[in-house]
Amino acid sequence: MLDDIAQAVLAREEVVKYLRGNDGARGDHARERICGYLDELRTTQRPAIYRALQHPLYPILRKIERLPEHIHHVQTAVREGHRIVYASNHRSHTDYLVEPLAIDDNGIRPPLIAAGINLFGGPLGLLHRYVTGAIPIRRNARDPAYHITLKAYVAEMLNKHDLFFYPEGGRSYSGELKLTKSGLIHAALTANRSDLVIVPAAVAYDLVLEDHVLARQRVKKQQRPFTRELAEMVRYAVGYRSRAFVTFGAPIPAADCDPQSRTDVLALTRLVRARIGALYKVLPTALFAAAMRPSITRRDLESRIDQLLEELAAKRANLGVASGRQAVEEAAEPLETRGVVVLEHDRFRVRERNVLRYYARSIEHLLVTPGRPH
Secondary structure (H helix, E strand, C coil), X not given: CCCHHHHHHHHCHHHHHHHCCCCCCCHHHHHHHHHHHHHHHCCCECHHHHHHHCCCCHHHHCXXXXXXXXCHHHHHHHHCCCEEEEEECCCCCCHHHHHHXXXXXXXXXXXXXXXXXXXXXXXXXXXXXXXXXXXXXXXXXXXXXXXXXXXXXXXXXXXXXXXXXXXXXXCCCCCCCCCCCCHHHHHHHCCCCCCEEEEEEEEEECCCCCHHHHHHHCXXXXXXXXXXXXXXXXHHCCCCCEEEEEEECCCEECCXXXXXXXXXXXXXXXXXXXXXXXXXXXXHHXXXXXXXXXXXXXXXXXXXXXXXXXXXXXXXXXXXXXXXXHHHHHHHHHHHHCCCEEEEXXXXXXXXXXXXXXXXXXXXXXXCCCCCCC
């Protein structure tokens, strides 16, 4: 038996059009495909149970200090009765835990989360599907039936829930802020809610748990089983400690954006990316990495970071450090412990070049200026 959401999806104009055969599929076969995808997408959120369980990744999660910034933007949007779509950059698998918990810690209603379908295997998948309210996303799907169903499902779910998603798609393997995709933004717009706003958010870590794994690949070549990725995360969690800054921006009104206008949708997508990039917290490890050379004295490194800070301050970047000295003092030990750099006779040398570049690229979007090579 179809639930209310499924019935509403099947009644949407774009779905009805597909079922009539306008996209090469007809009758029962088309309906069967739509219903199959609806079964896959169906999710349930039970926040009280989720909090009581203390997520199975809690042994890792407890090593990350959550530091939300500008949460008042979200509180105001809730108080004013808006339906909220959160859009964030994507650094780590821990984002799925850190960012929603930063919202929940402040007593704000929890959003549904759009997450890669690779996270839905085994016991963790059951938790996502029946407790956390995560929606499995097939990021590389080419079936028109899937895209129509996904967008219709998201649009209908927004009548009951807020949504948290990552417009970059998957995690950034290179460390940089990737180009954003417009699919779920377009889906949210088709909900046709006059109260819809998009709240940009940026998450930044002193150390990303999977840094060595991601930096080694730089470009995602294939989707690996999450159980394998989880084992790697546990391996690199030994001795791991980090802060996670979750910075929220002012809500972007979306009601006046025409979902039928590709120009409007792309302009909104670009605006969301620009806001996310501006919110990104500039932390000591990123500055250290951006200023580092294969071999450099502490004094010269501090001087180079001071120059970067001047440029970033002029652009009103969200700085988490005030001086080159502070950046080196706070970044050197964790990067040494992580095996990324080594200090010998007051001179830093690089041990893991790819990992260092991974952190340097995280603030590259803030440093790029017209005519500047990068």
